Amino acid sequence: MIKNENIRNLVKKYNENKLSHVFLIETDNKEFAFRDIKEFVKILNCQENIFQEDCSKCNLCHLIETESLPTFKVIMPDGQAIKKGQMETLKHQFSTVPYLSKYNIYMIQDAEKFNASSANMMLKFIEEPEKNIIGFLITDNRENVIHTIKSRCEIVNAYYGQKNIVLSSAIEALVEDYLYNIEVEKEKSIVYNKDVLDSKLEREEMILFFKAILKIYLQLFQEEIIPEKLISLKNLSKEQVFKRISLVAECLERLNYNVNILLLLDDFVLRLED
Ligand SMILES: [Zn+2]
The missing domain is CATH 3.40.50.300 (P-loop containing nucleotide triphosphate hydrolases)
Structure with missing residues (x-):
């Protein structure tokens, strides 16, 4: 039908x-x-x-x-x-x-x-x-x-009301750039978050954004192919990747509530460091 x-x-x-x-x-x-x-x-x-x-x-x-x-x-x-x-x-x-x-x-x-x-x-x-x-x-x-x-x-x-299943290619591209900057270029300043994301993404899109990040870390964890741009992330240890997966999962959990998105991102970036 x-x-x-x-x-x-x-x-x-x-x-x-x-x-x-x-x-x-x-x-x-x-x-x-x-x-x-x-x-x-x-x-x-x-x-x-x-x-x-x-x-x-x-x-x-x-x-x-x-x-x-x-x-x-x-x-x-x-x-x-x-x-x-x-x-x-x-x-x-x-x-x-x-x-x-x-x-x-x-x-x-x-x-x-x-x-x-x-x-x-x-x-x-x-x-x-x-x-x-x-x-x-x-x-x-x-x-x-x-x-x-x-x-x-x-x-x-x-529309089929299943937005969460489909990651729009735009968000995936954004996530690649984002991870490249914070993980490879180590551009971890709070200013960067503000520049890149401030007011661009709604909460629902933010959920897609973090799901796309999660997808990449999971691919890393399972040693699957990841975007070329992020290839140097393969140097992370299993523990480091696992820590990232937990961190993203926590961010996703917090997005279910009315969190301040910018604060959430800053927190995410800062905690990637320790
Ligand atoms: Zn027929």
């Missing part, structure tokens, strides 16, 4: 023939949004008279599920970015009218990861739409999507 109401409403729009040709889905859970769109694509294509959840009877639903239907393309960033070549391939593949299904449908994960040249290709693609193409761009933050693309999309909010 489509979990999100706004995505479910697209089925209604489809039945009324009112579907836009490109959507920007802003979501707090890309995986759930991905699943919901897939369900939507199945509903559009299912060969059974009445679509059944988890339809396993028809070939099309099966092909959609396994992402092997030629008229349904899923694009993930190639490394750090969506590349121009990926968009060219898509444009080429969708230059013919869809067969087997009514629409050519593409879905782009991480719509914030267009670079200048792929964004340009994307714009051309949106501006000269071939018939019967529908696109879904998925992002966790519409503010990070290139404006010219965003302005041509119909925006759909798809």
